[in-house]
Amino acid sequence: MTTFPSYWEFAVFEAVLHEKLAQQKLFPWQHLPFKAPNDSDTEQLYRCPACGEIWALSQPDNAWRGYFLPQQKAETYRRKLHRQDFAKGLIGGVCLLALIVFSLWKLLG
Numbered sequence: 001m002t003t004f005p006s007y008w009e010f011a012v013f014e015a016v017l018h019e020k021l022a023q024q025k026l027f028p029w030q031h032l033p034f035k036a037p038n039d040s041d042t043e044q045l046y047r048c049p050a051c052g053e054i055w056a057l058s059q060p061d062n063a064w065r066g067y068f069l070p071q072q073k074a075e076t077y078r079r080k081l082h083r084q085d086f087a088k089g090l091i092g093g094v095c096l097l098a099l100i101v102f103s104l105w106k107l108l109g
Contacts, residue, residue: 002077003065010060013068017057021046029054045071 004010020026029045043056056074060066069077 002069003067004060005065007060010066017046017068024049026055043074 004013017026021028026046026048029047043058046055046057047053048055054071055068056071057068058064058066058074067074067077
């Protein structure tokens with residue numbers, strides 16, 4: 001699962017997660033939320049006792065849809081989001097600069 005498209009899907013996932021924790025099919029990996037590097041988002045980490053894989057849960061919050069992914073895939077997903085945010089900011093900055101230059105050209109020309 002990459003993201004939780006709706007609150008209801010996260011609520012269903014959360015119920016399953018609590019059930020797996022109660023049945024000891026998953027264990028909290030860290031007791032304190034893990035602060036993702038270079039990110040304002042916090043993650044809870046869980047370890048699967050069967051395979052040893054570490055999973056990262058980022059809970060949805062308003063427009064942020066969150067995710068539940070293996071830790072390595074979560075890091076890749078965060079880097080992808082940062083690249084997209086940077087590109088959007090760069091494009092917005094270029095558009096603003098073009099608008100300013102065009103406005104000055106019209107006013108002074």
